[in-house]
Amino acid sequence: MTDTKTIGATSPAATRLRLRHFSKSLPMSLLRARESVMRHFRKSLREFGVTEQQWRVLRALSTKPQMEVAELARATFLLGPSLSRILVDLDQRGLILREPDPADLRRWMISLSPSGTELIDTVTPVSEAIYREISQRFGEDKLGQLQDLLAELEEAMAGIGNGGPNAPVD
Amino acid sequence: MTDTKTIGATSPAATRLRLRHFSKSLPMSLLRARESVMRHFRKSLREFGVTEQQWRVLRALSTKPQMEVAELARATFLLGPSLSRILVDLDQRGLILREPDPADLRRWMISLSPSGTELIDTVTPVSEAIYREISQRFGEDKLGQLQDLLAELEEAMAGIGNGGPNAPVD
DNA sequence: ATAAGAAATTTAACATGTTATCTAATTTGG
DNA sequence: CCAAATTAGATAACATGTTAAATTTCTTAT
Numbered sequence: 001m002t003d004t005k006t007i008g009a010t011s012p013a014a015t016r017l018r019l020r021h022f023s024k025s026l027p028m029s030l031l032r033a034r035e036s037v038m039r040h041f042r043k044s045l046r047e048f049g050v051t052e053q054q055w056r057v058l059r060a061l062s063t064k065p066q067m068e069v070a071e072l073a074r075a076t077f078l079l080g081p082s083l084s085r086i087l088v089d090l091d092q093r094g095l096i097l098r099e100p101d102p103a104d105l106r107r108w109m110i111s112l113s114p115s116g117t118e119l120i121d122t123v124t125p126v127s128e129a130i131y132r133e134i135s136q137r138f139g140e141d142k143l144g145q146l147q148d149l150l151a152e153l154e155e156a157m158a159g160i161g162n163g164g165p166n167a168p169v170d
Numbered sequence: 171m172t173d174t175k176t177i178g179a180t181s182p183a184a185t186r187l188r189l190r191h192f193s194k195s196l197p198m199s200l201l202r203a204r205e206s207v208m209r210h211f212r213k214s215l216r217e218f219g220v221t222e223q224q225w226r227v228l229r230a231l232s233t234k235p236q237m238e239v240a241e242l243a244r245a246t247f248l249l250g251p252s253l254s255r256i257l258v259d260l261d262q263r264g265l266i267l268r269e270p271d272p273a274d275l276r277r278w279m280i281s282l283s284p285s286g287t288e289l290i291d292t293v294t295p296v297s298e299a300i301y302r303e304i305s306q307r308f309g310e311d312k313l314g315q316l317q318d319l320l321a322e323l324e325e326a327m328a329g330i331g332n333g334g335p336n337a338p339v340d
Numbered sequence: 341a342t343a344a345g346a347a348a349t350t351t352a353a354c355a356t357g358t359t360a361t362c363t364a365a366t367t368t369g370g
Numbered sequence: 371c372c373a374a375a376t377t378a379g380a381t382a383a384c385a386t387g388t389t390a391a392a393t394t395t396c397t398t399a400t
Contacts, residue, residue: 051388
């Protein structure tokens with residue numbers, strides 16, 4: 001009932017007008033778009049007992065016989081500490097193998113274990129189906145355009161500051 | 171020296187070929203693009219003692235005299251628990267005010283405090299400058315295209331499953 | 341009016357993001 | 371050959387993401 005409109009005048013209108021429309025900022029748009037897509041994947045991954053990040057690791061490993069930790073970090077876009085924890089977990093669950101590199105004892109060679117491979121084979125078809133539906137609903141052409149723009153954006157951003165934590169992947 | 175080619179045949183080549191090129195998956199592209207942009211903002215935000223998410227909250231608050239928590243969650247795309255913690259922190263630092271809604275004691279009305287407004291006024295010009303440089307380097311036209319595609323993607327995704335945690339914001 | 345149900349927010353618990361620091365192993369310069 | 375600088379990876383510490391459960395308050399049907 002009581003109209004509270006007269007209070008809350010702490011920040012002047014001038015300040016507000018300077019602000020770009022919030023939900024239209026680029027980082028927010030990217031975040032929301034990603035979430036709208038990931039929501040569909042996360043649900044199915046959860047049923048298989050893997051998180052999004054764990055799946056990224058397993059999937060990256062499925063493209064090569066074995067990888068170093070640093071290589072894996074670049075490929076999955078995970079930071080060292082996150083990856084380190086994830087590798088411990090995946091190792092304990094028997095989904096990966098960690099062998100020391102005899103040439104350099106600081107390095108580990110990571111590879112999929114048989115059961116890790118089995119998991120990949122089980123989950124992949126489901127993931128692909130989801131991806132196909134997304135691609136179909138959004139449109140293959142638009143998807144291509146979007147991918148191109150995102151790559152160009154990344155490239156443009158790389159030029160501004162320095163390299164950053166995770167260097168270009170491909 | 172023993173040729174290990176015969177082992178490790180758990181996952182046939184067929185499995186590997188089924189996998190889409192990893193770094194080209196849509197979620198990864200979106201994640202990397204966002205990171206490439208956020209890297210520049212995070213650095214400057216840090217100097218002002220606010221995290222990316224805290225800044226999202228303050229910035230959202232700067233667009234209205236006061237907001238409810240749920241409204242703020244939608245606007246900032248933060249989940250309840252994260253927002254709840256952030257509000258406690260911002261309150262303790264005196265950057266926001268929390269007044270109970272007399273009409274419904276479950277609700278809080280959140281607003282910027284004077285010092286919160288002051289912080290906004292200090293940081294905003296810096297943020298805007300960064301945004302301008304990004305926009306200029308990437309190209310205004312491409313930025314517009316990208317924003318459009320991202321919005322369309324979100325819309326398309328909303329149609330697949332259910333609503334999800336954070337409903338459409340605008 | 342009152343108990344069951346719904347709603348807004350918080351708390352809890354665990355995983356990841358992020359930065360800084362640490363350890364162990366390797367490389368390099370003298 | 372040895373000490374300093376580098377490098378790969380792991381740990382630490384704190385903030386957020388994510389889901390589930392708890393709390394408090396409101397709403398509604400009886």
